[in-house]
Amino acid sequence: MNVSEVMVRYLKAAGIGHVFGYPGDPNIEFMEAARRAGMQFVLGRREGTAGLMAEAYGFLTGRPGVCMSTLGPGSSNLVNAVANAWLDRVPMIALSGQIERKREQTFTHQVLDHNRLFSPVSKWTTHVAPDTVAGVMRKALRTAVAERPGPVHITTHADVVGAEAKDAVVSLPPLASMGFGGDTDVARRLHKAKRPVILAGIAAQRANAHSVLARLAEVAGIPVVVAPMAKGVLAEDHAYYAGTLDMACNALMWDFLKGCDLLLAVGFDAVELIKPWTLSVPTVHIDAVPNTDQIYSADTELVGDIAAILGGIAAVWKGEPRWTAAAVKRHREALRAAYYAGRVKGRLNPTDVIDAVREALPREAIATSDVGSHKLLVGQGWSAYEPRSVLMSNGLSSMGYSLPAAIVAQLLNPGRPVVCFVGDGGLAMVQGELRLASSLGLGLLVVVFCDGSLNRIEIKQSKRKYPSWGTLFEPTDIERLAQSMGCEGAMVDSAAPLQRLLARKRPQGRPLVIGARIDPAQYTQQF
Numbered sequence: 001m002n003v004s005e006v007m008v009r010y011l012k013a014a015g016i017g018h019v020f021g022y023p024g025d026p027n028i029e030f031m032e033a034a035r036r037a038g039m040q041f042v043l044g045r046r047e048g049t050a051g052l053m054a055e056a057y058g059f060l061t062g063r064p065g066v067c068m069s070t071l072g073p074g075s076s077n078l079v080n081a082v083a084n085a086w087l088d089r090v091p092m093i094a095l096s097g098q099i100e101r102k103r104e105q106t107f108t109h110q111v112l113d114h115n116r117l118f119s120p121v122s123k124w125t126t127h128v129a130p131d132t133v134a135g136v137m138r139k140a141l142r143t144a145v146a147e148r149p150g151p152v153h154i155t156t157h158a159d160v161v162g163a164e165a166k167d168a169v170v171s172l173p174p175l176a177s178m179g180f181g182g183d184t185d186v187a188r189r190l191h192k193a194k195r196p197v198i199l200a201g202i203a204a205q206r207a208n209a210h211s212v213l214a215r216l217a218e219v220a221g222i223p224v225v226v227a228p229m230a231k232g233v234l235a236e237d238h239a240y241y242a243g244t245l246d247m248a249c250n251a252l253m254w255d256f257l258k259g260c261d262l263l264l265a266v267g268f269d270a271v272e273l274i275k276p277w278t279l280s281v282p283t284v285h286i287d288a289v290p291n292t293d294q295i296y297s298a299d300t301e302l303v304g305d306i307a308a309i310l311g312g313i314a315a316v317w318k319g320e321p322r323w324t325a326a327a328v329k330r331h332r333e334a335l336r337a338a339y340y341a342g343r344v345k346g347r348l349n350p351t352d353v354i355d356a357v358r359e360a361l362p363r364e365a366i367a368t369s370d371v372g373s374h375k376l377l378v379g380q381g382w383s384a385y386e387p388r389s390v391l392m393s394n395g396l397s398s399m400g401y402s403l404p405a406a407i408v409a410q411l412l413n414p415g416r417p418v419v420c421f422v423g424d425g426g427l428a429m430v431q432g433e434l435r436l437a438s439s440l441g442l443g444l445l446v447v448v449f450c451d452g453s454l455n456r457i458e459i460k461q462s463k464r465k466y467p468s469w470g471t472l473f474e475p476t477d478i479e480r481l482a483q484s485m486g487c488e489g490a491m492v493d494s495a496a497p498l499q500r501l502l503a504r505k506r507p508q509g510r511p512l513v514i515g516a517r518i519d520p521a522q523y524t525q526q527f
């Protein structure tokens with residue numbers, strides 16, 4: 001199939017039988033694909049009115065109205081109709097041809113920047129390519145009809161429309177969510193499943209779904225994997241806690257998910273995904289918003305108050321737990337063993353640091369983590385027991401986050417221990433804020449993973465057999481840095497003094513900054 005044929009298959013699968021438009025050169029392959037597929041082409045007398053016909057089609061049927069124009073003057077003529085659908089809240093797929101990709105940036109005749117032209121009046125502006133066309137069509141159709149509905153604009157380049165599609169799987173997502181009662185259907189499916197798993201993300205935490213999540217996991221016996229920013233949404237000593245996704249021990253976690261026969265994605269936001277989604281298990285999307293990202297495909301969507309939806313499933317659950325607590329425990333033990341892989345005996349390993357801090361602090365401690373190799377281990381190894389007790393930036397993943405975040409966590413929770421985990425690179429970006437923390441009198445614990453390296457990047461250089469270049473930097477004397485900022489400081493290079501230091505006292509009235517001179521060998525083994 002060529003790209004146009006894949007596009008047309010998606011439109012037909014969505015029940016769309018008409019294209020309203022006005023053609024130019026770059027549209028010919030698309031029109032031919034539409035003709036062969038038995039679609040009706042309605043030749044308006046200008047693009048603006050053809051677009052309004054598509055809007056009326058969308059209004060009447062609830063399915064996206066499809067309009068089509070050529071590049072340049074055709075696309076600028078189409079803007080008014082797209083803007084109309086935007087403010088009338090009508091689903092629309094607007095297509096505009098474009099010059100070949102290799103000339104788009106430098107050629108000028110008839111070339112307008114469609115993304116800039118349509119973005120103020122579209123829910124999404126994008127283009128198709130041979131290796132993305134099916135994914136783009138799934139996302140475009142789901143986005144156009146999701147509340148509030150509106151237009152998606154897709155540019156179709158002249159060299160793409162006839163090219164062979166490499167992403168040609170035609171699999172239409174549900175274009176509507178299930179209404180009231182859908183939770184009963186999902187409960188039935190859960191009951192039929194042998195190895196269902198819940199993947200809980202940040203929206204579940206935002207919805208305060210933690211208690212009902214625990215209840216559902218218990219009554220139905222479903223292990224819960226959490227996304228990093230949702231750590232604590234299920235206490236990590238709960239019998240059905242099954243690990244954190246896309247941090248250390250990634251391979252083991254993905255294998256665990258691959259082994260399930262029904263996945264409930266509960267408020268899971270794919271913004272936290274580092275690896276592409278490769279699962280093909282039947283998936284139910286439970287969220288406050290429809291699955292418009294289409295990063296994972298879900299055959300069913302339950303959209304609304306996440307806690308209420310989970311409560312509905314738990315309330316109608318009948319039958320035995322799907323997993324025994326013992327089976328989940330075996331998985332957790334394998335996960336823990338993988339987490340310690342690569343430890344070097346007699347050295348201060350990153351996991352030694354995390355363990356020492358976790359053991360020294362009470363359950364209710366709040367932890368913040370920065371970005372880098374250390375985050376991947378903190379993300380898997382730090383045990384969280386309460387919602388919103390772990391703060392990390394895992395969407396933008398910006399270095400320099402954890403110290404400012406810890407300052408605020410301590411400011412808002414004066415009686416609660418707060419620990420900031422940070423790499424030496426990340427600390428260097430924001431270390432001036434240590435002075436703020438001491439002037440505010442915050443008894444923060446700051447733990448710095450000192451390896452003289454932007455390790456996460458250095459590791460990627462070494463994977464390509466490149467030397468470490470631009471990724472190493474001179475050590476900072478953390479003890480003196482801390483003191484000059486009005487904090488207490490210490491440097492450790494083995495586990496025993498770290499444990500002693502943490503046992504001695506909690507920081508009071510000013511931060512305690514501990515530089516942990518780690519051996520990064522464990523990172524190399526792990527990633």
Ligand SMILES: Cc1ncc(C[n+]2csc(CCOP(=O)(O)OP(=O)(O)O)c2C)c(N)n1
Nearest residue numbers: 372373374399423424425426453454455456
């Ligand atoms: C603001 C910002 N700049 C650059 C990056 C890219 N980056 C991701 S991890 C990393 C290395 C971080 O080094 P460090 O803080 O020492 O942590 P380590 O990896 O050594 O544990 C870099 C440069 C980023 N995520 N954010």
Ligand SMILES: [Mg+2]
Nearest residue numbers: 423424425453
């Ligand atoms: Mg570092």
